Amino acid sequence: MSGSGVVTVYGNGAIAETAAKQSPFSVKVGLAQMLRGGVIMDVVTAEQARIAEEAGACAVMALERVPADIRAQGGVARMSDPQLIKEIKQAVTIPVMAKARIGHFVEAQILEALGIDYVDESEVLTLADEENHINKHNFRIPFVCGCRNLGEALRRIREGAAMIRTKGEAGTGNVIEAVRHVRSVMGDIRVLRNMDDDEVFTFAKKIQAPYDLVMQTKQLGRLPVVQFAAGGVATPADAALMMQLGCDGVFVGSGIFKSGDPARRARAIVQAVTHYSDPEVLAEVSCGLGEAMVGINLNDAKVERYANRSE
Amino acid sequence: MAVGVLALQGSFNEHIAALRRLGVKGIEIRKAEQLQSVSSLIIPGGESTTMAKLAEFHNLFPALREFVKMGKPVWGTCAGLIFLADKAVGQKTGGQELIGGLDCTVHRNFFGSQIQSFETELAIPEVAAKEGGPPTFRAVFIRAPAILEVGPDVEILADVPASSVITVSSHSSTEEQLESAESEQKVIVAVKQGNMLATAFHPELTADTRWHSYFLKMVPEFGGTSSIITTTGEGSSFYERPKIDLPVFQ
Numbered sequence: 001m002s003g004s005g006v007v008t009v010y011g012n013g014a015i016a017e018t019a020a021k022q023s024p025f026s027v028k029v030g031l032a033q034m035l036r037g038g039v040i041m042d043v044v045t046a047e048q049a050r051i052a053e054e055a056g057a058c059a060v061m062a063l064e065r066v067p068a069d070i071r072a073q074g075g076v077a078r079m080s081d082p083q084l085i086k087e088i089k090q091a092v093t094i095p096v097m098a099k100a101r102i103g104h105f106v107e108a109q110i111l112e113a114l115g116i117d118y119v120d121e122s123e124v125l126t127l128a129d130e131e132n133h134i135n136k137h138n139f140r141i142p143f144v145c146g147c148r149n150l151g152e153a154l155r156r157i158r159e160g161a162a163m164i165r166t167k168g169e170a171g172t173g174n175v176i177e178a179v180r181h182v183r184s185v186m187g188d189i190r191v192l193r194n195m196d197d198d199e200v201f202t203f204a205k206k207i208q209a210p211y212d213l214v215m216q217t218k219q220l221g222r223l224p225v226v227q228f229a230a231g232g233v234a235t236p237a238d239a240a241l242m243m244q245l246g247c248d249g250v251f252v253g254s255g256i257f258k259s260g261d262p263a264r265r266a267r268a269i270v271q272a273v274t275h276y277s278d279p280e281v282l283a284e285v286s287c288g289l290g291e292a293m294v295g296i297n298l299n300d301a302k303v304e305r306y307a308n309r310s311e
Numbered sequence: 312m313a314v315g316v317l318a319l320q321g322s323f324n325e326h327i328a329a330l331r332r333l334g335v336k337g338i339e340i341r342k343a344e345q346l347q348s349v350s351s352l353i354i355p356g357g358e359s360t361t362m363a364k365l366a367e368f369h370n371l372f373p374a375l376r377e378f379v380k381m382g383k384p385v386w387g388t389c390a391g392l393i394f395l396a397d398k399a400v401g402q403k404t405g406g407q408e409l410i411g412g413l414d415c416t417v418h419r420n421f422f423g424s425q426i427q428s429f430e431t432e433l434a435i436p437e438v439a440a441k442e443g444g445p446p447t448f449r450a451v452f453i454r455a456p457a458i459l460e461v462g463p464d465v466e467i468l469a470d471v472p473a474s475s476v477i478t479v480s481s482h483s484s485t486e487e488q489l490e491s492a493e494s495e496q497k498v499i500v501a502v503k504q505g506n507m508l509a510t511a512f513h514p515e516l517t518a519d520t521r522w523h524s525y526f527l528k529m530v531p532e533f534g535g536t537s538s539i540i541t542t543t544g545e546g547s548s549f550y551e552r553p554k555i556d557l558p559v560f561q
Contacts, residue, residue, distance in 0.1 A: 141498070
């Protein structure tokens with residue numbers, strides 16, 4: 001029974017031996033399933049966390065600086081101060097997530113010990129390991145990871161990620177990259193669905209993904225875990241666009257607390273995600289939200305592409 | 312017959328998929344007027360705070376309370392249980408609005424955070440007697456609430472020994488010490504009162520549909536007229552994509 005879910009094909013093997021008993025993959029994915037149809041907001045203080053909760057966020061992401069500030073200020077972006085994470089955890093009753101640098105499994109161990117609900121192995125923070133991601137099977141705490149395409153998503157799932165978000169381009173307020181990545185993942189899945197079984201081996205090689213997960217994605221017609229959109233969502237319209245493209249929910253980072261009226265905008269984005277297919281509600285919640293974040297034009301060559309930082 | 316599933320946020324897709332496996336159509340309920348087209352309602356798992364906020368923004372609470380008061384069958388899983396309870400402890404600062412009606416006290420996030428989430432084989436004598444199958448049910452508890460006390464009219468369908476929960480968590484934090492003190496006895500995780508069913512775990516996340524068919528038997532006109540139902544659902548179905556669902560863990 002334990003962990004015999006479809007994703008954990010190697011569940012009882014060497015990869016997941018210790019972790020599987022205490023926290024089967026179904027329990028890890030379970031929380032992500034509860035977050036579906038919701039908005040996860042980046043917060044840097046307990047006060048912002050409370051604004052997010054009041055607005056109806058289904059979870060908050062604790063980090064030291066929002067992506068827009070990381071871009072503006074530069075320097076090394078790391079895991080946030082555990083003290084701050086504790087304060088945020090005490091301030092709200094909704095799930096609390098936190099970011100760890102890619103490959104920095106000790107930061108993840110610390111976050112697990114803090115008892116937060118989800119770890120985001122995030123390319124927005126400075127990379128700690130250019131070659132390897134965290135072996136997420138070693139943890140009882142579930143992970144969310146970024147992806148730009150189907151191959152990358154399935155590699156992360158094989159490493160143990162229980163939730164996927166498309167990367168987009170964090171801190172820009174520009175949704176173009178997020179759209180590109182969601183389209184890429186969804187398009188590849190649609191191609192895969194109609195593909196001849198004999199051609200799937202080569203397809204798996206081409207996208208550099210584990211064959212068993214490619215086959216499972218083909219059978220399901222979607223990613224085997226919950227898929228959120230992230231990176232550049234700044235308005236209710238952006239959020240509803242992501243939902244209509246087929247995502248299960250949305251991460252909003254700088255878009256809220258870098259805008260004129262955070263509480264109001266947060267609330268509007270939450271409503272837009274719930275009523276994503278109802279243009280009348282979308283029109284109503286989009287009215288008079290104040291200034292959106294200014295954002296960055298991605299055609300400028302000097303803008304660093306966070307999405308390209310890891311494979 | 313169609314069953315309404317409150318689709319503000321959370322695992323409503325999973326509930327609709329479980330109903331589909333039983334050959335029953337689930338209708339997503341997002342607005343008060345849509346409630347009139349269904350004879351029963353499932354309130355899914357999710358974040359109760361989020362769902363309460365959304366229900367408040369769109370003024371859904373009066374309609375939901377009316378629905379419960381009319382004695383129509385309602386089932387809440389996890390966040391839905393919190394919604395139905397008369398009293399909830401461990402709420403966010405400032406509290407949240409509840410539908411109420413179920414005479415019990417619920418403790419939010421009773422077992423701790425996600426790391427204390429677990430699954431267990433739960434003994435369900437009442438449901439197994441009606442629906443057959445093995446005497447236990449694979450119950451998935453995700454940041455689950457628990458029922459601390461119930462009124463005289465409430466029938467207890469399942470409970471877990473709280474001691475088994477403690478073994479799951481090995482990390483020490485202040486909350487857990489608090490909990491181990493109060494968890495000597497069993498905690499209630501599934502109850503029934505009149506036409507209200509509530510579970511602290513998530514039957515929609517497993518392939519076992521016995522809880523869903525148990526709930527359907529509480530709906531009087533099972534297989535009744537469906538003339539109204541065809542006109543309901545999303546007004547703008549043009550924007551809808553066929554929803555493909557996540558794998559169900561066997």
